[in-house]
Amino acid sequence: MDPAQLLITQNRAFPSLEYVLQGSIQDDSAHLLKARLQGLCDNITGEVEQFDDHEIVHTLRIPGASNVSLRVRYALDDMPNPIYHLRYVASAELDKSQSVSVRQFHDCCVTKNIQSFLQELGFMYDHEFFAKGDIFRKGRMKITVAKISTLLERNRSDMNPMQIRRPLTASCFVEMSLIGSMHDDKVADEMKTFAEQLKPLISLEKIDQKR
Template identity: 40%
Template structure:
């Protein structure tokens, strides 16, 4: 069995399948502080300062059968705690039903050791692109909310030489659940309404203009 088939078998038989409901949008840098203030009021633990993160993410890709979608893995670690690595498999977002209130995709999350990059290279994955994400994390019940500034890496493999990707911050809402639940979409829509005029569009972020290695 080739590595693509082996990886698919692991994902299908060894890990309980879950789905991620998500919305993505953006807020201009000039309005970011206002949005952060609003989120502090809407989310849990409003009396505390929001959690911050400063992460380096590497997206790996493997193209198996030409008639199938390539497999993507996202390896991410904190630059504040460099040995803390996280690996995520993301399926293709379901965009067939226009009546859905959020995008939905299958996902698998796992904490991994710091040699995950070497492991993926050995499995035959190639680096598609990498970037830096720096921002704020909130939660509202089981809903995760992040506001992050994305930075393009100018020198592959070096997290010191970066430049902002745009003059805005990425805003993401997500809920991971064991199955598709309509109530989740309703809850996320209602929350997003409270963030207007910072509209969360029902689209999937494309990062193909980032540094390709």
């Protein structure tokens, strides 16, 4: 079997499923949403969990077949010795009966030379971005409110990534997700019920990424 195909088909007998709702909110209203989430979510310590991640996407282009993309992510807060994660996210399942997006995914820790390894397998650099924001948790659900930015200049090893970011939009990306191992209608109902409590500040919806 081709090494790239082997990499993404390991553990296929036990796929993980990610249930997702997404939306966006203007920067000047993001603080209102965060206040609402802090009041609704599990907040034992009173502190909001924060993250600042860098993600690089590599794509394997297969003639006559769908491209395969793998995502390398690490936390800038962990520099200079971050833990690298390799993540494969499949396209959302086209099930109109589902009120949330459902997609298979695989995630694992890898060594820092993972990008060189992917290039040897035939993967090419596609794009990269930074995601910085807050994480809120409600039971099994995770809600992130993140500012997405990109690099002003690439391949500038002499510059701090914190100093060369350019926001992509004047809004924050909001995602509600829940990890499961099988189809469960109760998951979708649980997520939609919670999403209703965030209106009218934001409407989290099932996103058709192929439109």
